[in-house]
Amino acid sequence: MNLSITRQQHLDLYYYMKLNRMLEEQMTRLFRQNKIVGGLYSSLGQEATSVGTAYALGPKDWMAPMIRNIGALLVRGFKPRDIFTQHMARYTAPTLGKDGTSHFGDLNNRHVVSPISMLGDLIPVMAGVAMAGRYLGQKVVAMTWIGDGGTSTGAFHEGMNLAAAQKAPFVCVVENNQWAYSTPVGRQVPLRDLADRAKAYGITSYVVDGNDVLAVYKTSKGAVERCRSGEGPILIEAKTMRMKGHAQHDPAEYVPPEMVEYWKARDPVHRYEKYLTESKLWDAKLKVEIDARIERELLEEQSFAENSPFPPPELAEQGVFCEGCHSVEAQWERPIEEVTPPRASVRPEWSVKSFGEMEITENIVPSLTGKVSGDGRRSPAQAAAKKAKSGRVSARGKVRR
C-alpha cells in the first residue's frame, strides 16, 4: 500500500502525542494535589502506539480504548476536559461521575466503546461490533487494544477465534509494554513475539516498533484497509515500554534501571521531534507555538474540570436500566431486503469442505533421552542437542520443534 502522509498529518500526529503526554503530566500534578479521586494510570512512553493506531481509523470506524489509550481518545475527538472530569469524578464528565479514568465512550457520534477493567472482554465485544457493521453494510472496521498481560485471558482467545472464524473486520493491537503490573512479559508468555499468537487463529499479524509513530500509523493504516476489504481480522503487536509503574501508587522498583534507560533513549515523542526537524517538516518556532497552544488548552480544560461540581447524590439511584432514555437504531447501508425473507440473499446451503485429510510429517514422538527436571525445563544435555539441531526458532515459527 502506497501511503503518503501530508505535512498536516505529520503535525497532527505530533500534536496528539504531545497533548497526550502533557495532559498526563498535568494529571500527575493533580494527583499529587489529591484532586484525582481514584487511581491514575500512566501511558508515558506509549503515546506513539495510542496515537498512531487510532489515527489510522476512518470517521465511521469503531474503537474501544484500554486504560493506557488516552492518546487514542484524543485522536477520536474527545477533549482533555473529558479526561480531567472523568478522573476528578465531576458531574460534567462523560459518565457523570459514575465511572472514572478512560472508562467512557460515545456510541452514536464517535463510535467509541467504553472499556471495563476485566482484560480481554473488549475483544469479543469489538468482534461483534465488526460483525454487525458488516451485516448492516457499513464497511466499517473495529479496533481495540490489549496489553501483553491481557493476551493470556480466555476472553482474548475466544474473541480472536470468533473474529477469525467470522472473518470480522477487526484490528487487535497488542500493546506489548513489557510489563503486566510487576510481571515481565517473558514470565507470562513463552513467546518472543506476541504477534505469533495470531498463528493459532490463522490470521495475519505484524510486529511494529511501538515507539515509532509513523511506523505504527503506516502499519495500522494498512491493516485497517486490508480489514475493510474483507480479509478478516489482523493482529498488530506494538513493542513499547511502560515507563511508569502500573499506577501512581507503584514505584516499579522491579523494573531494572538499565531497561528504563534503554527505552528512554527511544522515547517516542523525542524521536518524532527529531524526525520532524531533520525532515524539515517544522522549525523551532512552530514547535514552540504548538506546545504553547497545548499548554493553554490544558489550563483552560483543567480549569473547566476544577470548576465543575460533583454529581448530586441522588444520581446514584438513576440509570441502571434504559427506560426510554435511549433509542436503539441500526444504520442500514445495504438494502434491508437482502436480509429479509423471502428475498434474503443469504442462503443456508452448506458443505463440508474438509474431510480431515492430513499431511503427517512426524508421526512418532521421539523418546526422551535426557531427564526432564520437575519444572518442565529441559536438561542441559537436551538443550545442547536442540541448539545444535535447530538453532533459534524463527519469529514466524517456521522451524519445527
Add this chain to the structure above:
Amino acid sequence: MAQVTFLEAVRQALFEEMERDPTVILLGEDVGVYGGAFKVSAGLLERFGWERVIDTPISETAIIGAAVGMSYAGLRPIAEMQFIDFIACCFNQLTNFVAKSHYRWGAPVPIVVRGPSGGGVHGGPFHSANPEMHFVHTPGLKVVYPSTAFDAKGLLKAAIRDNNPVLFFEHKFLYRRIKEEIPSEDYTVPIGKAAIRREGRDLTIISYAAMAHTSLEAAEKLAKDGIEAEVLDLRTLFPLDRETILASVRKTNKLLVVHEDTRTGGIAGEIAAIVCEEAFEELDGPILRVTSLDTPVPYAPPLEERFLPNVGKVVAAAQELARY
C-alpha cells in the same frame, strides 16, 4: 388458536421477531444447521440465512461479548446458551460488561440471553441448573422465567423488544410436556408482571417456572381437604412484581414460596423480606419455603427426586401453614 408446546411457542417468538425486525439475529452453539440442541431454532437458518443465524465456536464469553458489540451497533441479538448451566462460563461478560453498561456510560444493551434450564430430566450436575439468582442479584439485568407456552412466547417477544439485557430461562422439563392454545396474532406479555393462576382465600403459594405447575397440582389436592390456595406465578424474577405479591398476601394472610432453585439465597428469601417489611401485620403464620436442597443437582433418579420439590412436599408444607 392452535395447540402448541412450550418449545414451539419459543420457536414461534424467535421466528416472528426475526421476520418482523431485521435487526434481530440469533447466535449460539449449533443454533443454525442443527437447529439447536433441543431444536428450538429449527428452520431459522433456512428462513433467515447465515448472517442472522450464526453457529459460533464453543465460546460462551465470545457469544455474549459479540452480542453486546452487535447491540452497540444497533442490532438486537439473541444469544443462546446450549444449556443454561454454561452461562457460568460468561459470568464476567454478563455481570461486569453487560449489566453495568447503561448505568456507567449510558449505553443500552438490548440483548436476550436464553437457554434451557432446570432439573427433573436426569441431566445431572451440569445440565440441570437454575442459576437465576446470580443474575437477580446483579443490578442491570432483567430475569424472566415463564411457566406457560403463552407466556413463553409473549415474554420472549417483550424481551427482544426491550432496550435492556434480559435473561430468559426456558425450563426444559416444560419444553414438550405442556401444550396449550395460543393466539396466532402478535402479542407480548409485559416483563415484571406476575399472574394469579388460581384464586384462593386460605394461603398464597408463590412460585415460577416448572414449580408453578407443581404448585397448581398441590393446590388441587389441598382443595379436596378444604384448603383453598391462591397460586401466584412470578413469571419475572427481576423486576419483581411487589404489588401483586403483597396484594395476595394481604388477602390470604399466609405465604408459602416454592422454587426449584436451591434454598439459601433463593428468591423465597427476598420475597419473605419484602413481605415482612411491607405486610408484617397481615401475616397469620410464618413464611414457609419448599425448595431444592442446598446441593448440586444429583444424577440418579432417587437422588434427584430427593433433591427437587414435588407435589407431596408442597402439600405437606401448605397443610402445616394452614394449621396456623
